[in-house]
């Protein structure tokens with residue numbers, strides 16, 4: 001996979017600070033301090049003024065489907081209706097070795113053969129493409145604002161994300177943190193960013209934050225009963 005930064009909003013820190021000052025004209029902090037405060041307190045709507053556009057080459061169609069689940073973004077993918085896919089490139093999952101790799105490659109060859117034969121029979125790309133595999137390499141242009149990118153990284157830098165997605169998230173993150181360290185150096189998976197992991201019991205053994213960042217369920221145990229009592233009291237109050 002190859003990931004390039006195509007565009008990023010310039011002077012984004014100043015832009016976000018200007019937006020924050022439109023909201024609170026008495027803000028006396030510097031632009032950097034304002035952005036730090038926004039990230040720290042999760043006043044994230046002002047971060048929507050900064051946009052990133054990425055050129056993503058050589059990811060699988062399976063991954064492109066997962067990317068599309070991120071609705072607060074703009075997506076453009078290579079069309080299998082308008083492009084020829086004979087001799088296509090494909091994703092190979094890490095860890096496929098020996099017989100497993102041979103079976104996998106054979107399946108790709110068989111799909112390529114079927115596609116090529118259909119095309120030679122004059123079958124249109126829009127029909128022939130249905131024999132193409134999920135591993136098929138695609139080209140993707142992705143635009144996201146910083147608020148949505150933060151949400152993306154919180155979900156997709158988690159070790160529970162699929163390996164191909166996590167690799168993409170890591171590459172995107174490196175580009176983002178280089179451009180706007182004030183924002184992104186405070187961001188990683190949900191556990192790190194929030195200081196508590198909402199994954200609870202499904203946290204896998206390979207989570208590098210196990211034993212460092214508490215699970216939500218464990219943390220809530222300490223205050224849940226008392227907090228519930230507060231909620232019950234709130235519920236019995238008459239609206240003012």
Ligand SMILES: Cc1cc2nc3c(=O)[nH]c(=O)nc-3n(C[C@H](O)[C@H](O)[C@H](O)COP(=O)(O)OP(=O)(O)OC[C@H]3O[C@@H](n4cnc5c(N)ncnc54)[C@H](O)[C@@H]3O)c2cc1C
Pocket residue numbers: 069070071072073148151155156160161162
């Ligand atoms: C480990 C992992 C496993 C997953 N497994 C599956 C799976 O098995 N099946 C599957 O379908 N998906 C799966 N997903 C995808 C997941 O359910 C989300 O669709 C995806 O992560 C996009 O997240 P999002 O909705 O927060 O992002 P976006 O779509 O970009 O939305 C950003 C935020 O906007 C708000 N928002 C957006 N749309 C709405 C709306 N309609 N109503 C209310 N608020 C909205 C929410 O606050 C949301 O967090 C998985 C994701 C992860 C990380």
